[in-house]
Amino acid sequence: DTAVSxxxxxxxxxxxxxxxxxxxxxxxxxxMYWYKQDSKKFLKIMFSYxxxxxxxxxxxxNRFSPKSPDKAHLNLHINSLELGDSxxxxxxxxxxxxxxxxxxxxxxxxxxxx
Amino acid sequence: GDSVTxxxxxxxxxxxxxxxxxxxxxxxxxxxxxxxxxxxxEGLQLLLKATKADDKGSNKGFEATYRKETTSFHLExGSVQVSDSxxxxxxxxxxxxxxxxxxxxxxxxxVRP
Numbered sequence: 001d002t003a004v005s006x007x008x009x010x011x012x013x014x015x016x017x018x019x020x021x022x023x024x025x026x027x028x029x030x031x032m033y034w035y036k037q038d039s040k041k042f043l044k045i046m047f048s049y050x051x052x053x054x055x056x057x058x059x060x061x062n063r064f065s066p067k068s069p070d071k072a073h074l075n076l077h078i079n080s081l082e083l084g085d086s087x088x089x090x091x092x093x094x095x096x097x098x099x100x101x102x103x104x105x106x107x108x109x110x111x112x113x114x
Numbered sequence: 115g116d117s118v119t120x121x122x123x124x125x126x127x128x129x130x131x132x133x134x135x136x137x138x139x140x141x142x143x144x145x146x147x148x149x150x151x152x153x154x155x156e157g158l159q160l161l162l163k164a165t166k167a168d169d170k171g172s173n174k175g176f177e178a179t180y181r182k183e184t185t186s187f188h189l190e191x192g193s194v195q196v197s198d199s200x201x202x203x204x205x206x207x208x209x210x211x212x213x214x215x216x217x218x219x220x221x222x223x224x225v226r227p
Contacts, residue, residue, distance in 0.1 A: 033215075041201055041220040043158075048214075056214055091158055095209075097213045105150075105157035 004026050004106035006091050012112045020075045023091030028104055031055075032074035033092040033103065034066060042084045043090070049074055050097045081113045116141040120204050120218035127225050133191040135221045137178075137204035140185065145186040146179050147171075148215070152201045161189075161202070181196040199225045 004025045013019050025032060033056070034046045047066040048056035054066070063079040072086060088108045094101040121136040123148060139147065146165045150158040162171030167182035176191045204218040 041152075041222075043203065043220070045214055045216075045218040092158075101213075102160050102163070103215060105159070107157045 004091055004093055004104050006089075006109050008109060009062075009107065010110050010112075012114065014114055015081055015083060017081050018077070018079045019081060019111070020078070021089055021091075021111070023074045023106060025072055025078070025091075025093040025104070025106075027093060027104060029093040029095050029104075030071060031094045031097045031101075032068065032071075033094075034074065035090040035092065035105075036075050037088040037090060037108070038051040039087070047074075047076075048097070055097060080113075081111075083113050086111055086113045116205050116206060116216050118206055118207060118216055118218035120202075120221050123201075123220070123222040125221060125223050127194055127223070129225055129227055130193045131225075132133060132217070133164055133189070133194045133198075133223070135189040135204075136201055136225070137185065137187045137189065138185050139204075140207050141206055141208065143209045144182075145208055147178070148205040148207065149176070149178055149187070149189050150205060150217075152203065152220070154200070158203065194223070194225045196225045196227055198223040199223055 007022045031050045033048045037043045049068045052068045065077045067075045080096045091106040092103040117140045148163045149161040151161045162173040164180035166169040178189045191219045201220045201222045203220045
């Protein structure tokens with residue numbers, strides 16, 4: 001059973017398009033995250049939701065909008081895609097937002113903007 | 115602000131060699147510290163963690179000790195295998211209300227037979 005799943009796994013699209021990446025966790029966790037991993041493997045948090053409430057919102061262009069319809073889902077919508085948005089996006093979840101709670105990562109979505 | 119610094123890679127070792135990947139951190143308060151591993155084409159997996167000073171995290175032969183005096187959390191393994199080839203990320207988790215995970219830039223390990 002997949003704990004944290006993301007769809008799609010690969011996404012190739014053109015500049016200017018709008019796309020969404022979906023994330024679902026079946027662990028019963030309260031907190032979910034989106035991370036961006038750039039071409040140099042550097043991983044940086046973008047957003048975090050706890051019980052459907054936004055708790056972390058890093059300096060990310062407002063073209064990126066997370067949406068959490070329920071605790072088990074956190075989707076990422078990107079408007080007007082740019083070349084620089086090409087990266088691997090990882091979803092993660094943790095039981096709660098506390099400092100010692102392990103984060104479980106999904107397999108990643110490789111976004112390529114042409 | 116809080117940050118994590120890892121040694122630059124790639125690190126290339128022969129099988130059964132001793133591994134050290136250095137990690138130092140800058141943080142206010144007393145963060146929790148983590149090592150994550152990313153195998154080719156996969157997501158990150160937690161390898162080990164330590165939540166307070168002098169704690170030692172260990173898993174699969176890997177170890178790291180939380181050293182508050184040197185603000186370090188170096189990863190070690192006595193005898194690496196080809197299957198350990200991956201990218202290793204050191205991370206800290208803040209203890210303020212954000213509880214953010216802050217990652218280092220990752221160190222690629224390549225183990226040759």
